Amino acid sequence: MNRRVVTIFVVLVSLLFTVSIASIANAQQTLLPGLSIPKFVEPLPEAGAISVLNATPNALLGIPSTPAYNIHVKEFQSQILPASFCGPSWVWGYLTDADVAAGGVRPSYLGPVVIAQKGTPAYPTYLNELPTAGSLVQGLLPIDMTLDWANPDEIDCTPDPAGNLQITCLSPYTGQIPVATHIHGGEVSPAYDGGPDAWVTPWNGGSRIAGGGFPGDTYTYHNEQQESTIWFHDHALGLTRLNVYAGLAGLYPIIDPSGGPLVAMPHFPEYDIPLIIQDRSFDTNCQILYNLASNPQPNPTVHPFWIPEFIGDAIVVNGKTWPYLAVEPRQYRFRLVNGSNARFYNLGLSKGMKMTVIATDDGYLKNAELTNSLIIGPGERYEVIVDFSLLKTKPGTIPEVLMSNLAPTPFPAGAPVIAGLTDTVMKFIVNKPMSAIPEVNAIVKGTAIRPTPIEPIVNAHNPATGSITRQLTLNEVIGKGGPLELVVNNSKFNFPDILPGCTTPLCRETELPAVGDTEIWEIINITADAHPMHTHLTSFQILDRTPFKASSWIAKYDSLMKSNGVLPGGGPPNSYNMKNADGAIGGNPAINSLLNLKARRLPMPYEMGWKDTVIAYPGEVTRIVVRWAPTDAPTTGPACGACGTNGISACAPGCAPGEGSNLYPFDPTMLEGGVGYVWHCHIIDHEDNEMMRNYVVGTSRQPVF
Numbered sequence: 001m002n003r004r005v006v007t008i009f010v011v012l013v014s015l016l017f018t019v020s021i022a023s024i025a026n027a028q029q030t031l032l033p034g035l036s037i038p039k040f041v042e043p044l045p046e047a048g049a050i051s052v053l054n055a056t057p058n059a060l061l062g063i064p065s066t067p068a069y070n071i072h073v074k075e076f077q078s079q080i081l082p083a084s085f086c087g088p089s090w091v092w093g094y095l096t097d098a099d100v101a102a103g104g105v106r107p108s109y110l111g112p113v114v115i116a117q118k119g120t121p122a123y124p125t126y127l128n129e130l131p132t133a134g135s136l137v138q139g140l141l142p143i144d145m146t147l148d149w150a151n152p153d154e155i156d157c158t159p160d161p162a163g164n165l166q167i168t169c170l171s172p173y174t175g176q177i178p179v180a181t182h183i184h185g186g187e188v189s190p191a192y193d194g195g196p197d198a199w200v201t202p203w204n205g206g207s208r209i210a211g212g213g214f215p216g217d218t219y220t221y222h223n224e225q226q227e228s229t230i231w232f233h234d235h236a237l238g239l240t241r242l243n244v245y246a247g248l249a250g251l252y253p254i255i256d257p258s259g260g261p262l263v264a265m266p267h268f269p270e271y272d273i274p275l276i277i278q279d280r281s282f283d284t285n286c287q288i289l290y291n292l293a294s295n296p297q298p299n300p301t302v303h304p305f306w307i308p309e310f311i312g313d314a315i316v317v318n319g320k321t322w323p324y325l326a327v328e329p330r331q332y333r334f335r336l337v338n339g340s341n342a343r344f345y346n347l348g349l350s351k352g353m354k355m356t357v358i359a360t361d362d363g364y365l366k367n368a369e370l371t372n373s374l375i376i377g378p379g380e381r382y383e384v385i386v387d388f389s390l391l392k393t394k395p396g397t398i399p400e401v402l403m404s405n406l407a408p409t410p411f412p413a414g415a416p417v418i419a420g421l422t423d424t425v426m427k428f429i430v431n432k433p434m435s436a437i438p439e440v441n442a443i444v445k446g447t448a449i450r451p452t453p454i455e456p457i458v459n460a461h462n463p464a465t466g467s468i469t470r471q472l473t474l475n476e477v478i479g480k481g482g483p484l485e486l487v488v489n490n491s492k493f494n495f496p497d498i499l500p501g502c503t504t505p506l507c508r509e510t511e512l513p514a515v516g517d518t519e520i521w522e523i524i525n526i527t528a529d530a531h532p533m534h535t536h537l538t539s540f541q542i543l544d545r546t547p548f549k550a551s552s553w554i555a556k557y558d559s560l561m562k563s564n565g566v567l568p569g570g571g572p573p574n575s576y577n578m579k580n581a582d583g584a585i586g587g588n589p590a591i592n593s594l595l596n597l598k599a600r601r602l603p604m605p606y607e608m609g610w611k612d613t614v615i616a617y618p619g620e621v622t623r624i625v626v627r628w629a630p631t632d633a634p635t636t637g638p639a640c641g642a643c644g645t646n647g648i649s650a651c652a653p654g655c656a657p658g659e660g661s662n663l664y665p666f667d668p669t670m671l672e673g674g675v676g677y678v679w680h681c682h683i684i685d686h687e688d689n690e691m692m693r694n695y696v697v698g699t700s701r702q703p704v705f
Contacts, residue, residue, distance in 0.1 A: 029283035034313030039322035041082035045108035047269030056120035068123040078109040086286035091247040108319030111250025118256040141242040142305035143173035149238020150178040152209040176201040185230030191215040191672040196237035213675030227256040241684040279312030298482025309342035324427040329389040344411035348373040350402040359383035360609035362539040369605040370445035377532030379613040379682030399430040410529040460518040460635035471584040477568040486691040498571040505674030511695035512702040518627040536677040539610040542603040543623040549594040668697040
């Protein structure tokens with residue numbers, strides 16, 4: 001892979017022998033060329049094919065309420081490829097009780113659409129029921145034991161002094177598979193966030209193994225946040241890229257019947273449709289193929305089965321390759337989710353059709369925004385309206401619209417999409433007669449969407465009163481053949497004692513906000529690619545993106561690294577809590593004097609809402625403003641709440657126990673086994689290899705010097 005390298009360099013000793021790792025991991029698989037797969041043969045799996053659960057009493061749906069429900073993590077078969085072309089594929093997925101009872105080959109591997117209602121909690125139970133022996137999927141997944149991963153069997157893959165790995169570590173892991181279910185975009189307590197340390201193996205002979213953050217099988221989602229399209233997926237430490245690739249993802253929209261002009265629109269399943277977009281590869285036996293040759297391994301003698309980004313040659317929507325959707329000539333609401341490992345999408349529609357964006361990751365925009373194209377990175381979500389009544393066609397023809405993709409891989413300067421393959425997502429066929437359900441509240445550019453305005457939370461950031469600005473880097477650590485690992489702020493995931501005077505149970509956290517705090521994070525990307533950076537628990541707003549004189553800043557950075565004796569992955573060059581010349585903490589040299597302010601870019605109009613994932617472009621400083629409070633809490637003065645009482649909620653700075661109503665309906669400072677939250681790159685091949693940091697929320701602000 002050709003890369004423009006602007007990061008830290010490290011030279012590693014190679015093994016004295018070479019081995020074809022790809023041939024070991026994919027020994028029984030031959031790539032089925034994506035160009036050979038027929039397109040638009042089978043319909044898009046919709047609600048019904050993807051199961052729908054009503055987690056709370058939502059009258060709009062007419063589905064019985066199941067506030068306590070089971071999600072089974074199972075191995076089964078799914079018809080991903082057209083049945084006329086290829087047989088079913090073995091996958092892992094999230095199944096409801098009804099799905100398990102039905103059995104058979106499923107039309108989609110994706111988990112259910114679990115519909116929640118704002119203000120009413122839900123209590124899912126996640127059950128790891130993957131095979132403890134004889135799994136047909138595990139043999140297709142090249143699990144790399146040299147990464148920092150869940151490692152339930154505690155296998156030691158530390159290289160010997162000569163840099164050699166023991167022979168066990170040169171083969172994929174074959175033991176029991178841990179899973180951890182993360183609610184992506186959810187405002188939940190640390191115990192139920194489902195972060196990387198919340199993993200657990202299946203029961204095996206009456207016992208199982210769990211990570212330090214595992215809270216038990218039943219979770220609590222308070223659902224107090226505003227209406228949004230959030231989702232759930234696996235997050236097991238060092239296994240996320242493979243568990244999600246095997247199928248572990250589902251949707252969790254939160255509906256608020258009391259607000260917004262969209263409430264009266266028909267909901268699932270007719271005119272409100274999720275489009276979960278992923279890329280996959282398959283073998284000639286119709287099975288999924290995590291193709292290590294899709295992005296050749298840079299350092300196979302160090303990480304035998306890890307590649308920087310998986311690149312699939314088939315586009316899958318809702319668990320089906322290149323499907324079609326028959327629609328009426330009317331408005332449809334689509335909930336777009338990028339569920340790919342690493343692929344970005346620049347989505348557009350043919351025939352001059354446009355998309356009207358109404359919502360970002362975590363809530364509605366202020367007003368609807370019309371766009372010809374939409375860039376969506378892994379982990380991001382957008383809700384769009386497409387009006388098929390506007391399509392102009394010749395009499396006697398059936399109107400058709402293609403959804404296309406123009407994003408290079410790696411993004412934004414990698415290989416272009418392949419014509420007739422990765423440039424195509426799905427097809428819409430406008431051939432259904434109009435139903436009797438009336439169209440209401442047509443959405444056009446400028447339509448007011450939010451029932452309440454989006455308060456600019458940057459107004460709550462006041463350095464004079466101690467509000468913190470952080471300058472944090474995105475780094476690649478380069479080995480002999482290319483990227484060895486990727487890190488946030490030059491700090492590995494479990495690297496301890498970066499902050500002097502540890503104040504957290506595990507001593508590995510560097511970001512220590514207080515409940516109610518508002519901070520500005522300036523993310524400095526010194527890698528070759530864009531990274532979709534995701535924060536757990538909190539939503540944020542994008543301020544701007546500004547190019548900087550990378551070579552000058554990196555020279556200063558590298559000089560500090562060398563003079564201070566800091567190794568790659570060993571923390572920032574300076575003391576983290578010491579302010580630099582820009583007044584920012586994070587341990588990095590000041591950057592403001594090297595910014596090209598004339599080239600500063602505001603967020604795209606469709607990004608100007610509540611986000612939990614932001615694309616940080618290479619050679620730029622991406623600024624976001626983050627607040628550890630519910631999105632609808634006012635910024636004027638502390639939203640104190642009945643805090644510090646009955647173990648319900650922590651107090652914001654300036655609040656006394658017992659005041660007002662809760663800041664959160666849970667206590668974000670109460671850790672499970674010392675484990676809090678994380679923030680990370682949502683290219684999950686990166687997150688599995690160190691590009692993730694731990695943070696905890698406290699009752700007092702992080703000290704700054």
